[in-house]
Amino acid sequence: MLAAMLHGARDIRVESCAQPKPGPGMVLLRVRRAGICGSDSHYFARGDCGPFVPTRPFILGHEFTANVAALGEGVTAPVVGTRVTVNPARACGFCSYCSSGRRNLCRKTIMLGSASTKPPTDGAFAEYVTVRADQCHVLPAELDDTIGAMMEPLAVALHAVKRAGAVSGKHVLVMGGGPIGLLTAMTARAFGAVPVVLSDIVPARRKLALDFSADLALDPAVKHLSEQVSSLTGDGFDVILEASGARPALRQAFDLIRPGGTIVQIGTLGVEDVPLPANHLMLREIQLVGSFRYGNVFDEAIRLAASGRLNLRPLLTGLFPLAQTLDAMKQADDKTNALKVQIEVTAP
Ligand SMILES: [Zn+2]
Ligand SMILES: [Zn+2]
Numbered sequence: 144m145l146a147a148m149l150h151g152a153r154d155i156r157v158e159s160c161a162q163p164k165p166g167p168g169m170v171l172l173r174v175r176r177a178g179i180c181g182s183d184s185h186y187f188a189r190g191d192c193g194p195f196v197p198t199r200p201f202i203l204g205h206e207f208t209a210n211v212a213a214l215g216e217g218v219t220a221p222v223v224g225t226r227v228t229v230n231p232a233r234a235c236g237f238c239s240y241c242s243s244g245r246r247n248l249c250r251k252t253i254m255l256g257s258a259s260t261k262p263p264t265d266g267a268f269a270e271y272v273t274v275r276a277d278q279c280h281v282l283p284a285e286l287d288d289t290i291g292a293m294m295e296p297l298a299v300a301l302h303a304v305k306r307a308g309a310v311s312g313k314h315v316l317v318m319g320g321g322p323i324g325l326l327t328a329m330t331a332r333a334f335g336a337v338p339v340v341l342s343d344i345v346p347a348r349r350k351l352a353l354d355f356s357a358d359l360a361l362d363p364a365v366k367h368l369s370e371q372v373s374s375l376t377g378d379g380f381d382v383i384l385e386a387s388g389a390r391p392a393l394r395q396a397f398d399l400i401r402p403g404g405t406i407v408q409i410g411t412l413g414v415e416d417v418p419l420p421a422n423h424l425m426l427r428e429i430q431l432v433g434s435f436r437y438g439n440v441f442d443e444a445i446r447l448a449a450s451g452r453l454n455l456r457p458l459l460t461g462l463f464p465l466a467q468t469l470d471a472m473k474q475a476d477d478k479t480n481a482l483k484v485q486i487e488v489t490a491p
Pocket of ligand 1: 180181182205206295296
């Protein structure tokens, strides 16, 4: 099969390699469409992703739609031909986290298209990939391949908004106007947050946020931001969802949150510790909550998207055939103009 193999920083080659075989409990998927995630871009830019250093060349990609092509031993569903999207985090299914509904915390998770395992686990920028059968989520006809390949980032956003608790009628700020920030803002709005404000230092991203998910967009670098926020909210935002992964953004969240409010950390902040205003946290009973990947929200994300209540299509800003994965990766790097860049592996 053909696959886009990451050999090192900015070195991705489309080459032929062995087609994987589905072991017991696994299915072979023929990939249709795959999206480029921030973590894929990070691997492409640096050759590694923080502590995850690949021990051999490997295939990126974990946001995708595919058709089931073959079943491993013991698998009866989904049947061959079914169009699916995939939860790329294969949790063990048996530990205390998995059995208590918190499979995103499973310590034995194997992540697709990632060097978090040694050797790395190959992903979906390839004609074929294998996953465990229960990682597949059937796509309804309303969701085409473009939107189907967005269910993974939507699941990230959905899980994050749920981690904030009820947001209906609340003042919500989303920090960071990349795909996850925009999806988070959209989801908060669908859940009834009023207003939904988005902050980003890039003017083009603020404009995009206004175009399709936020009521208001703020520049986090302006001088009188706190005054602006008090006139808008009184004592500050009820909920802040930090999706930029920028250390100053998390610090700023403590200045913009109201007493008793909740800050949800979605963005990856790097490997170093970040100093926090711990007294603020205590005196104002601020809740700082982590949100990691997606728990069990894939089917809910699919239903929400299929309802038509979220306008996901404008997120797609680039589409390239598998042979041009290198160009796709380069375009995805353009943080000013690119949102979601996808790779068409198999034309529909
Ligand atoms: Zn992703
Ligand atoms: Zn587990």
